[in-house]
Amino acid sequence: xxxxxxxxxxxxxxxxxxxxxxxxxxxxxxxxxxxxxxxxxxxxxxxxxxxxxxxxxxxxxxxxxxxxxxxxxxxxxxxxxxxxxxxxxxxxxxxxxxxxxxxxxxxxxxxxxxxxxxxxxxxxxxxxxxxxxxxxxxxxxxxxxxxxxxxxxxxxxxx
Amino acid sequence: xxxxxxxxxxxxxxxxxxxxxxxxxxxxxxxxxxxxxxxxxxxxxxxxxxxxxxxxxxxxxxxxxxxxxxxxxxxxxxxxxxxxxxxxxxxxxxxxxxxxxxxxxxxxxxxxxxxxxxxxxxxxxxxxxxxxxxxxxxxxxxxxxxxxxxxxxxxxxxx
Numbered sequence: 001x002x003x004x005x006x007x008x009x010x011x012x013x014x015x016x017x018x019x020x021x022x023x024x025x026x027x028x029x030x031x032x033x034x035x036x037x038x039x040x041x042x043x044x045x046x047x048x049x050x051x052x053x054x055x056x057x058x059x060x061x062x063x064x065x066x067x068x069x070x071x072x073x074x075x076x077x078x079x080x081x082x083x084x085x086x087x088x089x090x091x092x093x094x095x096x097x098x099x100x101x102x103x104x105x106x107x108x109x110x111x112x113x114x115x116x117x118x119x120x121x122x123x124x125x126x127x128x129x130x131x132x133x134x135x136x137x138x139x140x141x142x143x144x145x146x147x148x149x150x151x152x153x154x155x156x157x158x159x
Numbered sequence: 160x161x162x163x164x165x166x167x168x169x170x171x172x173x174x175x176x177x178x179x180x181x182x183x184x185x186x187x188x189x190x191x192x193x194x195x196x197x198x199x200x201x202x203x204x205x206x207x208x209x210x211x212x213x214x215x216x217x218x219x220x221x222x223x224x225x226x227x228x229x230x231x232x233x234x235x236x237x238x239x240x241x242x243x244x245x246x247x248x249x250x251x252x253x254x255x256x257x258x259x260x261x262x263x264x265x266x267x268x269x270x271x272x273x274x275x276x277x278x279x280x281x282x283x284x285x286x287x288x289x290x291x292x293x294x295x296x297x298x299x300x301x302x303x304x305x306x307x308x309x310x311x312x313x314x315x316x317x318x
Contacts, residue, residue: 003162006277007166009293010295010301011301042316139169146173146177149305149308150312152309153309153310154312157198
C-alpha cells in the first residue's frame with residue numbers, strides 16, 4: 001500500500017463507517033418517529049434525513065461524477081430551515097432516495113483511483129488549487145464525513 | 160507543499176475547526192447551563208465536556224507525546240455513563256482542564272513533522288502496522304475529529 005492508498009483508506013473508512021452507523025439508526029426508526037424532534041424545538045429527524053441526502057447529492061457534482069439526482073431537495077433541506085416548508089417529501093420517499101443516492105455515489109467513490117483523489121474538486125479554480133492542493137476531491141469526502149458525524153450525533157437522540 | 164504536507168493539512172484543519180466550534184459553544188454556555196441535558200433523558204453538557212477532555216487526554220499517550228494529564232477522568236467520563244457517578248468535577252475545573260490540555264496537545268500536534276504523522280501510533284504493534292499502515296498517528300486525529308463532530312452536534316443543542 002503506497003502513501004496515497006493509505007490516505008484514501010483513512011478517509012473512506014470513516015465515510016463508510018459513519019454512513020453505516022446512520023443507516024443503522026435510520027432503520028431502527030419508524031416513519032412516525034422521524035417526525036419527532038431531536039430535542040424540544042430543534043430539527044426533526046425527517047429534516048436531518050433530507051438535509052443529509054441533499055448535501056451528499058451535491059457531492060456528485062463536486063467530485064465530477066455527474067449531476068445531482070435530486071436538485072429539488074436543495075430548497076427544502078439546505079436553503080430552508082426545518083418547519084419553514086409546509087410539506088416535506090414523505091419518509092418513505094426519502095428512505096428510497098437515501099438508498100439510491102448512496103448506491104450510485106459509493107459505486108463512483110469506490111472506483112476512483114488513489115491518485116485521482118488528490119486532483120482538484122470542481123468548485124476550486126486551477127489557480128487556487130495550485131496554491132492550495134488540500135482542496136482536492138478527498139477533502140470533499142473528509143469534510144462531508146465530519147458533517148455527517150455532527151448530524152449523526154443528533155439523529156441518534158430521536159426517541 | 161508535498162503530498163504528506165497536503166494530507167496532514169487536510170486532517171489538522173478539520174481538527175482545529177471542530178475544536179474552535181466546540182469552544183465557541185462552550186464559551187456561550189454558563190456553568191448552570193452545562194448541567195442541562197442535550198435532550199430529555201440524554202447526556203448533560205458537563206458530561207460531554209468531561210468525556211471529550213478524557214478522550215483527547217488519551218491522545219497524548221496514543222500519539223507518543225507523553226502521559227495523560229488527567230487519568231482520573233477516565234472512570235467518570237469514559238467507563239461510566241452520565242448520571243452514574245454521584246459527583247462530577249465542577250464546570251469551572253473542567254473548563255480549566257480543557258484549556259490546559261488543548262494548549263499542550265495542540266503544541267505537540269503543531270510541532271510534529273509531516274512524515275512523523277505517518278508513523279505508527281502507540282497502540283498498534285509493528286507487525287500489524289506493516290500490514291495496516293493506515294493505523295498511523297494522523298488517523299488518531301482523524302478518528303477523534305469525527306468523534307468530536309458527533310458530540311459537537313449534540314452539545315450545541317443545550318439551551
